[in-house]
Amino acid sequence: MTAQPQISTSGDIAAMMKELGRGARKAAKILSLAPTDAKNKALREAAQALRASNDEILAANAKDMAAARAKGISAALLDRLELNDARVESMAAGLDAIAELKDPVGDIIAEWDRPNGLRISRVRVPLGVIGIIYESRPNVTADAGSLCLKAGNACILRGGSESYHSSRAIWSCLQQGLSAAGLPVEAIQMIPTTDRAAVGELLTMSDYVDVIVPRGGRNLIERVQRESRIPVFSHLDGLVHIYIDEKADAEKAQDIVFNSKMRRVSICGALETLLVNRAVADTVLPGILDDLITAGCEIRGDTSVQALDARVKPATEEDWRTEYLEPILSVRIVDDLRAAIDHIEFYGSHHTDCIITEDQEAAATFMREVDSAIVLHNASTQFADGGEFGMGAEIGISTGKMHARGPVGVEQLTSFKYVVKGNGQTRP
Amino acid sequence: MTAQPQISTSGDIAAMMKELGRGARKAAKILSLAPTDAKNKALREAAQALRASNDEILAANAKDMAAARAKGISAALLDRLELNDARVESMAAGLDAIAELKDPVGDIIAEWDRPNGLRISRVRVPLGVIGIIYESRPNVTADAGSLCLKAGNACILRGGSESYHSSRAIWSCLQQGLSAAGLPVEAIQMIPTTDRAAVGELLTMSDYVDVIVPRGGRNLIERVQRESRIPVFSHLDGLVHIYIDEKADAEKAQDIVFNSKMRRVSICGALETLLVNRAVADTVLPGILDDLITAGCEIRGDTSVQALDARVKPATEEDWRTEYLEPILSVRIVDDLRAAIDHIEFYGSHHTDCIITEDQEAAATFMREVDSAIVLHNASTQFADGGEFGMGAEIGISTGKMHARGPVGVEQLTSFKYVVKGNGQTRP
Secondary structure, three states: OOOOOOOOOHHHHHHHHHHHHHHHHHHHHHHHOOOHHHHHHHHHHHHHHHHHOHHHHHHHHHHHHHHHHHOOOOHHHHHHHOOOHHHHHHHHHHHHHHHHOOOOOOOEEEEEEOOOOOEEEEEEEEOOEEEEEEOOOOHHHHHHHHHHHHOOOEEEEEOOHHHHHHHHHHHHHHHHHHHHOOOOHHHEEEOOOOOOHHHHHHHHOOOOOOEEEEEOOHHHHHHHHHHOOOOEOOOOOOOEEEEEOOOOOHHHHHHHHHHHHHOOOOOOOOEEEEEEEHHHHHHHHHHHHHHHHHOOOEEEEOHHHHHHOOOOEEOOHHHHOOOOOOOEEEEEEEOOHHHHHHHHHHHOOOOEEEEEOOOHHHHHHHHHHOOOOEEEEEEOHHHOOOOOOOOOOOOOEEOOOOOOOEEOOOHHHEEEEEEEEEEEEOOO | OOOOOOOOOHHHHHHHHHHHHHHHHHHHHHHHOOOHHHHHHHHHHHHHHHHHOHHHHHHHHHHHHHHHHHOOOOHHHHHHHOOOHHHHHHHHHHHHHHHHOOOOOOOEEEEEEOOOOOEEEEEEEEOOEEEEEEOOOOHHHHHHHHHHHHOOOEEEEEOOHHHHHHHHHHHHHHHHHHHHOOOOHHHEEEOOOOOOHHHHHHOOOOOOOOEEEEEOOHHHHHHHHHHOOOOEOOOOOOOEEEEEOOOOOHHHHHHHHHHHHHOOOOOOOOEEEEEEEHHHHHHHHHHHHHHHHHOOOEEEEOHHHHHHOOOOEEOOHHHHHOOOOOOEEEEEEEOOHHHHHHHHHHHOOOOEEEEEOOOHHHHHHHHHHOOOOEEEEEEOHHHOOOOOOOOOOOOOEEOOOOOOOEEOOOHHHEEEEEEEEEEEEOOO
């Protein structure tokens, strides 16, 4: 296990980060031209290394867990931090799955001929060097590193201080994969310090880093957006809404709401606010509330919702703005589709929103007007996931509109170039 | 003609810019849902208004030209600033042409079904509000404003101080078009001051502006990249190269090089550095040099090039880094394809680069390895243009890799959303 190096002054950190950046830039050039087979071999060998290093990884994780417990970290964070046999195998299986994905590099996205005989193609190429800043989940090391590699990018990883030893152990398996495939180990680098100054350097070294992907809570994302001189794929809150329309099928509504809220409460596609058309509140809502409350979900509602079930607590203005990521749901009665769209526009985070209705016209209006990365009709919001979309894996869900929006998979980690073939054409 | 308002303190400017931003955000919402016919009507009415206001526009331009001459501005800048009947008609024709383009909004980019029956579509939507900062060319007002409108975006225009009156006169025609079509005039706003503090505000009001497009020289672009808190479509230098390979057809080489350099020397697709394989320098280069020198182009070459023609001046290290935008060409002899690619990698600006060869394998290597927005084989670099690519019109050529790369046309001014249609699906 690599010990955490002692880097004491910010001058040292700036120099070290530049060194990492130079290495990443060089590796990116090689990776951008690397054959698919070499990249897949690196991924499969890394998966094998993870399986072979299971015990070392769990020992490193035990060290992180002990330090985290001593710091009095919350149960939810401890759960994100903890690794076990199943979670290590799941990371390894994830690498194998990414090896199976189609290589996006070199794909011809579009191709056309001009009247003068020029043939123009838009060809997919890697983005370059990707900086990934994440918090306590150590598995992001494997997920993000491997997605970047598959798309032909180098990456510089900065894990959270809580998961430092676990992430290093996982990273060392990725290094073994790169070596076994004859690819530069600088293709996946990890910042060897938990000093926050290193993040400041990463966010400003635009000569060496092409895009920053922050994975974590609002504080991290906001710091990155404020300080970064490099384009950022933003993954803001998933303040997810479902609107139950006047023409909703009651049974579908009950199933979809329950699944959207309770399947896993801590993921960004989990439902946070339920809006119900006044015309069907009396008939549809009592069953839904009873299901949720019985399953241990707290309901915070407006006065009309409170009148339907004595166990409903009052919702405050703050509740409409809150991504709980816990078994709590805010519920509001609205007059019509327009009021639902306006609520989502005003309070929402443009991540994922859903309408439940049998009225195709209402569904079309909702999906056209709600300005979110993902809009759903009659399906659980927990489908907001790259895997569920058929993309294989994702590095997160972007709530920004530039470059990548929604699940960020291998294709979204690429750019393109125009390749123009002529036969001596000059421009008149 | 609107007089330039007197805005004296930066507090006034901040408040004014926020007001502009709020108006643009509101207009963007309306435009994002506006029918294609309304947008096209606004474009055609604006074209008519430009034709009808020809005399007022030329009078405003005369005012700008007089002030520019008094300031002793260069002939090249004066040429960019000057309008005449033909240039006004060309702007009007440009608006009509954009009205003819296919509306990108609502386009289904991709659509697929999942095994669970979910149908997923990726649907094109506008980006939102676009801030455009440009220098002396007043026609950017019409070109940029109309492209944004067609793609369903609102925009905030900031023209150069030299073209202030000309740009306002053109802008007022765009406003007439919006009014005639019943669209909000706030969809195309123009900052009513030449105070540079307004640019500082524009670059930081991320609540109101989604992307910044700078159009101008390196100083402007660098200021924007340094100060912007908003994603930027970068349009850096076009330090364009042609490499004449060992297997080049001499006649094609001669035609393509001459056209790439001399058709128009001031555009970003104009050739700036010519690299020639040593094996064919003696046979191919003398004719090319003679053509260019005869046409008034200055040649700056390395010692081998100087040996071929006494009129060649010595090239300095600085020449390999210079985008002349004038009738000057730097010429260097290289040993092979690898040396040419290395030169382009080291000195280039990743804009547009070309290989001339009959060797398909050499062409494929060049086009794969040269990391530029546009790579050409056997065709003039002056084809680096959205119109020539069949995109109808462009707001510039992006040298960045995020979101838009190469010519930025209406499609590149859009984002997308995922529309997911289900029938009651919940996630296991």
